[in-house]
Amino acid sequence: MDTSFLQDELGQIENEVVASERRLAELEALVAEKKRQRLDTENEETELHGMRARDFASRTDSAFSR
Structure with missing residues (x-):
């Protein structure tokens, strides 16, 4: 079975996670x-709150979908 599509998707998701974590760190430093x-x-605090809420929601959704 060809898994290259899944590997490409996983790579894209990992890149998005890294970019989000970087933005979160930048915002936290800027707020400080x-x-x-x-x-x-x-x-900045409004953006941070939104990012954290989306992260919490996605973690909660994935925990219940198992």
């Missing part, structure tokens, strides 16, 4: 820096 400078962090 802006807080040190006493600047507004509302936009």
Whole structure:
């Protein structure tokens, strides 16, 4: 059985996970820096909240689909 399609899909998913983790780390660092400078962090914290909510939802969905 040819599994190259599945391997390609898995590679794409892994790339997306890495990019999301990188963005999350960048946002967390930006929020920390802006807080040190006493600047507004509302936009970044809203984006972080959304990313965390989507991550939690996807983890919850996958846990129940087993």
